[in-house]
Amino acid sequence: MRMEIRLKRVYDDPTPGDGFHALVDRLWPRGPSKERAALDLWAEEVARSTELRKTLHHDDLSWSDFEAAYRAELAGPTAGAVGALRAKHAPHLAVTLLHAVHDDTHNHAVILREALEA
Template sequence: MTIDVRRVYDPPDPGDGTRVLVDRLWPRGLSKEDARLDEWCKDVAPSAELRTWFHHDQEARFEEFERRYRAELDDNPAVARLAEQGSGQRRLTLLYAIRDTEQNHALVLRDVLVDYLEAAGSTSAD
């Protein structure tokens, strides 16, 4: 299985496979119809406290954000559920709303899911 990460505001692509929004809050200005989601998995999003802390200085805090977010995901049963849901698909696309495409929680989550799936079998990340 391949795990992709894309902004939810980008037009859906037929090759997206299973499309999962991984934000705690619904993206502003986007209708549910336009999002074309298969699932909205709020449970794997960073906690409100961590998200607020990170957004005050994203560039300087990303490394620490990643460490804290991984710690939140360690005990989160939604990670296993999401990995298992995606394991039967050829492609899983994690969707997020933040503008930063280089430093965001969906990229961290993708890496966590890849590690989880590699322990159970084979996967790749794009």
């Protein structure tokens, strides 16, 4: 049976169907506690690098350029962390990647999910 990887903002209430909760942001989001988020793992090492995050927010980096740079990070320096995250969630039927980004379409968790599913 194939595992389902879901995405959810860390500010949203957890539900029983979420399964394994992994926060995939490098910075802890303001507001929610680990308990409120029902967090199983804070996988900060698979989040976009601080430099890439700042470039995206402050230098008006295009989405396609961000996507290419983050995919390169996932395949390069953080490849081991991606593999470790894949191994930790493997026993679960459902995994929810938690993030604090407002845009549900253009965020690093979307790219990370694709990398985990590959």
